[in-house]
Amino acid sequence: MHKYQISKMRNIVAGNWKSNKSINEAREWMSVMGEAMDSMPNDVRVIIAPPAPYLSELAGSDRNGILIAAQQVSAFSDGAYTGEFTANMLVSCGVDFALVGHSERRADFNESDEIVAKKVRRCIDAGLGVMLCCGENLASRDEGSQETVIKEQLISALEGVSSEEMTGVVVAYEPIWAIGTGRTASADQAAEMHRFIRHYLADRFDADTASKTSILYGGSCKPSNADELFTCSDVDGGLIGGASLDTADFQLIIKSDSSY
């Protein structure tokens, strides 16, 4: 018997465009998806993370319930940090969430666990939702240390975070070896890691907090595998990269996440 109530979980499908699409393509995507939202299941929350230059416009557009996420956020507060954009700025633009700790940011932009933790704190203090990404690399998976890696990432990222503050945090489990590779974690692998994360949250906070925290799977999720992944008991939805670029694929994935 789990310590948490599965029925209280919140289904979320979030898209991450990464550095793709022109502003016109972004507008077109939002217009098509905004209309399609009327026929999407109402138990799935939809989030999209466009490139930063488009955030303000898309957040202010007619988005029919689609939430907007930044793909990253500064670890600093407002001030003399050329090129950075802060959690406060994102909130002032109507942005709802920020992705924090995505493996591409960790690997390509040297974002350490310490920086990730600072970003989590900045977002929480600004009232910006956090989509906290964690995931092991192939070497860790091959040596069987994936749980240790994820636990260390979560301990560090959530240091000082209270259970009340967790209401603004979504966790995305994204095995690095599955991101953009076409290689997806099996349903068993995803279920095992999501169960592990849920239990960790129950130990770290409490059963109620663990039950209310959405835990998303990310890594080559697409219409053909979304059903199988989302039916795993602790998988509340997905963080979708490549397949979020296409509105038809994205809609199919959203439908796969419905509990109805």
Ligand code: PEP
């Ligand atoms: C991601 O970037 O978070 C991701 C899951 O990408 P993809 O779906 O393309 O593997």
